[in-house]
Amino acid sequence: MTHLHQEFVIAAYIIFALALLWDFLAPQFSYRKTLRSIxxxxxxxxxxxxxxxx
Amino acid sequence: xxxxILWFNTTGSPPNFERFAARWTPIWFTLAFLCLVIGTVGxxxxxxxxxxxxxxFRIIYIHVPAAWMSxxxxxxxxxxxxxALVWRIKISxxxxxxxxxxxxxxxxxxxITGSIWGKPTWGTWWTWDPRLTSELVLLFIYLGIIGLYNAxxxxxxxxxxxxxxxxxGVINVPIVHFSVTWWNTLHQGETIRLVGESKMASELMxxxxxxxxxxxxxxxxxxxxxxxxxxxxxxxxxxxxxKLAGADQ
Numbered sequence: 482m483t484h485l486h487q488e489f490v491i492a493a494y495i496i497f498a499l500a501l502l503w504d505f506l507a508p509q510f511s512y513r514k515t516l517r518s519i520x521x522x523x524x525x526x527x528x529x530x531x532x533x534x535x
Numbered sequence: 536x537x538x539x540i541l542w543f544n545t546t547g548s549p550p551n552f553e554r555f556a557a558r559w560t561p562i563w564f565t566l567a568f569l570c571l572v573i574g575t576v577g578x579x580x581x582x583x584x585x586x587x588x589x590x591x592f593r594i595i596y597i598h599v600p601a602a603w604m605s606x607x608x609x610x611x612x613x614x615x616x617x618x619a620l621v622w623r624i625k626i627s628x629x630x631x632x633x634x635x636x637x638x639x640x641x642x643x644x645x646x647i648t649g650s651i652w653g654k655p656t657w658g659t660w661w662t663w664d665p666r667l668t669s670e671l672v673l674l675f676i677y678l679g680i681i682g683l684y685n686a687x688x689x690x691x692x693x694x695x696x697x698x699x700x701x702x703x704g705v706i707n708v709p710i711v712h713f714s715v716t717w718w719n720t721l722h723q724g725e726t727i728r729l730v731g732e733s734k735m736a737s738e739l740m741x742x743x744x745x746x747x748x749x750x751x752x753x754x755x756x757x758x759x760x761x762x763x764x765x766x767x768x769x770x771x772x773x774x775x776x777x778k779l780a781g782a783d784q
Contacts, residue, residue, distance in 0.1 A: 486589065486590055486591040486655045487590060489591055489594070489651050489652070489654065489655055490579070490590055490591060490593050490594055492651055493594045493597060493598070493647075493648040493651045493652070494575070494579070494597060496644065496647050496648065496651075497597040497601070497644055497648065500640050500643065500644050501571075501640075501753065503640070504636075504637060504640050504753075504757055505564070505757070505760075507761075508757070508760045508761040508763070508764040509760070509764075511764040511765075511768070512760075512763060512764040512767060515764065515767045515768045515771060516767065516779065516780045517780075518771070519767075519771050519776055519777055519779075519780035519782055520780040520781060520782045522771075522782075523777050523780070523782030523783070524782065
């Protein structure tokens with residue numbers, strides 16, 4: 482690419498890549514966060530019920 | 536037909552959907568990544584520059600597939616919304632909302648890359664042209680659907696309200712598509728046709744086809760991934776979700 486407006490083309494492709502990267506990562510973070518909160522809640526419930534039994 | 540409905544009902548159960556999405560998401564994303572790499576290399580380095588527009592025309596390899604996706608996702612979302620409202624299938628509700636997020640991203644890409652192309656070509660970042668304005672309205676409809684879904688506390692009612700808005704908003708899809716035919720616009724008319732002869736030179740066409748495939752595969756991967764995350768969040772109290780999180784050990 483040896484022409485004027487090269488920076489416009491590069492900017493457009495960077496925005497495209499960043500938007501897709503965001504679309505790829507956002508649900509991944511949300512899924513992991515939910516898994517962790519389910520795990521922590523279950524552990525807390527287990528500890529609470531053990532304490533009550535004692 | 537009966538087998539299809541049975542398959543849809545079976546796959547639509549939350550634990551089955553989790554397994555289905557876990558299996559198919561990486562496959563769609565792998566295909567999408569492959570096509571994205573091939574299409575980008577082709578679009579940026581392998582095809583010659585356009586005789587009239589020069590290098591700036593290379594933006595069409597991301598702008599046009601994104602614009603097609605902004606409409607395609609809306610239609611796919613409307614089908615899911617219809618299924619969600621008529622048959623009240625929970626996964627269809629989640630697929631509708633997941634699609635709205637992806638549609639929003641593709642519409643934003645369309646508007647931003649179009650604007651970047653417009654500055655050196657038209658001499659302005661933005662103009663109130665019918666195609667641009669109707670695409671901007673599409674962006675606001677996507678935002679409205681997501682906003683409405685998040686504004687209502689009960690998830691099932693929220694999904695149904697959003698589905699209604701999707702079915703009303705689908706009227707904008709033909710307006711965006713035919714805006715270049717119905718009104719005098721600055722935006723160029725149809726240059727690429729799926730059926731019939733295109734105005735674009737054939738040697739410039741292949742990266743566009745590859746990028747179009749890439750965005751379609753991307754949508755399939757992303758909609759499964761987003762729906763999977765929402766499905767787990769909704770089913771957090773269920774045994775299968777606890778087992779998946781390793782909380783039963």
